[in-house]
Amino acid sequence: MITPRFTCSQTAESVVISIYCPSVRAADVEIHVDKTLVSVHINPYFLRLNLSHSLQEDDASSAQYDPGSGYLTITLTKHVHGQHFEDLDLLAKLLAPRPVLPPKQPIIELLDRDEAAEADLSSQTQELAVDDEEQQELLEAARNDWQLPQEVLEPTPLKLTPQCYYGFLDMYSGYFTNVSYTENEVNELGVDAERCTPEDRRPKRILHEDEKWDSEHYMADFAEDEYIQELIKWRHPHTEGPVDPKFAEKENAMMLNLPRKEYLPSQRQTHNLYLTLLTVLFAYAYDSRTTQHDPTPESAWTLCTLVPAFSALDPGPYTSTVWDPSSAFHREEIAAVFIPSYRRSLSFPLYRSFALAQKCRDDVAKFIARGKRTVLKCLLEMKNILDHHEVYYVYSKIWLDDYCVWIQTHASDEMLSRLASAVETTEIQKTSIGWHLDQIEAIVHNIQIERNMDSDDADSDDE
Template sequence: MITPRFSCSQSTESVMVSIYCPSVRASDVEINVDETLVTVHINPYFLRLNFAHRLVEDDESSAQYDPGTGYLIVTLTKEVKGQEFPDLDLLAKLLAPRQSEPVSAPTIEVIETSDAPEEDTEELIRRTNGLTLEQEEILQAAENDWQLPQAVPEPLPPLHLTTTKFYGFLDMHSGYFTHVSHTENEVNELGTDVESCPVEERRTRRLKYEEEKWDAEYYMADFADDEHIQELLVWQHPYLTQDGDPVYTEAENMIMLRLPRKEYMPTADQQHNLYLTLISVLFSYAYDARTTLHDPTSESAWTICSLTPAFSALDAPPYWQAQDQPLSSGEAVFSTEEILSTLVQSYRRVLAFPLYRSFVLADSCRMDVAKVLSRGKRMALRCLLDLKKILDHHDIYYVYSKIWVDDLCVWIQTLGSDEILKGLAKTIEALRLPKSAVGWDLEELEAVVLQTAERDSDSDDDTGE
């Protein structure tokens, strides 16, 4: 069955679903309403939508088909008149399956119980009398409070039933890099071991590779000759200059319709870490958008993937491990340390890999991320759709769209919270990341450049005299 293009709107009393299904027979349409679930079937199209509140089919409901335009307009009555239906523009959220009800009652019931018969008691006595000598000693020790020698058992090594390692969104993916040796994947930092590399080893290799790629002279050259970088700093993203919520284009709606139909049930810790990953991904997007003036080039896919540790080394946040207890359900408290550690990884990548390696440029990207998050999940989704389009059009790096970006686009619509995103935005905006945090002597290198420039200036003055 084909999922048709559609859009939703509402009035105070009804919800209207506009479905594009050209060249069909209007008499064959089947519409079913089950509380919040609405299904529309008209061969070869099938659409199932799950709304936030209940709808009913009554005399005021209707379905009208216009053969000229190919649109079927389905009007359904709200059970509670005047009730606001949220997120009608988030198509993936409407297409997501209805949440299953949690099991609250016990699933095992004791029908009856009875005392053990006398013959069972005698059998137990007979078996006890047959204890070995070692077992008798243990019983006597317990009875007389003897102190038998004891030792703390050695911890068992982690049990791995398979050599397969998982990665990507919620560690749901594997097998995407089986033939990586036959592709020109310049982003992959794990080599041919990418499918079998443990999580701890991924981070070790990433940090080692960053140290190898760090070039102090390159940084000093960009710091000394920063005329073009200064031009990039004053640029503003066109999305962030518009007021109100973004209105998705037809192309963006089509991308959302092609997203996978998945239902995610992350734990509180996983949900927490996904917000941190979102910060890292949006930072890479912000760098590419700023350095290309929002006009992606053939290098944009490489830039985005290289700046995102979750892509290049399959190393997703958290990068700073709190000593607190695991998060309780629904908790969304982010410490300054873990947000700082997430941004530090992005700053390091900016200073080690792309064309423009500037700390102040990385700082501008941080502020771009804060502005995007302050506009809520709709703006974050729009940026993710931009990023997805860039990766999908690349012959090799599209794989990172499959293992991360597709799922992030669905997740932000269905489980993302505007309140949490705006809280993160405030923290990121107020954060001041010291240059020493990246682990390289940036201030010393900058001081050398400034001293050299001052000495050259003095020398020119002497020559002029």
């Protein structure tokens, strides 16, 4: 267990403990108060404090976790209001084990000893004996009432590996420090998420997509596609409603809670933000179409899995074409941006159909063509889903919060219109996906033709 950095303060009624524990699951926090002893456990951190006076947990007590700053703030009520707690700034004293009371005098008198029984007990004890080092540790733990010593780890100024950044405009780091302790099924980089360079992320993502690709699953969905065809025919409300949609009260509250930030991206960074936006909206289009705009408990996983910038921290662009600032969007780079989204929609979620992916791309073009307000509504719906997930909220923090601010303050309706035109006129070839989709579909067609011929022959024999 890791002893986290912390501070303590007090008011007349309570003691406030502020603990730095970034990238943890707030639902896992355990707080125990035993008079002057306070223990806090949130994997992988453990903190035990011995205070000078008693505390209690009541209705006025609280615990709040801010995932943005990584601080857990615990407020505990003083047993005696107005009582002053000494030395809250002496952290080593607070971490020291609680003093153990001296043992009482024995109240049993030994009248006689059986030498044979004593010898037998001595021999059994020798068999169970531990080495000197372990014995010293046990004795030390026993003297401290089995309270193991704690040491706060100081931040290490020297880093042996380069710090890698990710997220919106590469502004974030540290959100995946303790990823091995969370059930993050989306993260494809594992424990290397914090130290994996952008050049290394893309090969890992592509390899993972190839490993998850299942030709039999795709073949089955292509052969039996009645329900998928219904999903394709469904009309999305954000492509059929008013061009200037109104925001609900809940959406207005979400916008008021967005971070107050100013962005100074370069021209190329702005260009790349528009491209990455396509992959984010594709994931939204897929989930909203397959759930018919009624999110399910799996929606958070689906949204994060389908966005390469979330699951592999690998945003666009995905082409080696030299960027030309004098030109807006090339069809080649638009196609390259959608290929990872297509591949992921064909290898991870339940419904795997190239025709469905094509329809989702068509949705993206319509979202963007309708302007910033429609795009913002899509992003706010995604944000609402992820904010209520105990693990995947992290992707809302490092991507969607900033995108919701940027789309309002920096995005241009003219650029969105030009981007929509480029998406509409871009064609995604099955051969670019890399999994021989044409051959698989041809096999299914041949099997269906043979079955129909056999069925016709059987009918003619019956006649």
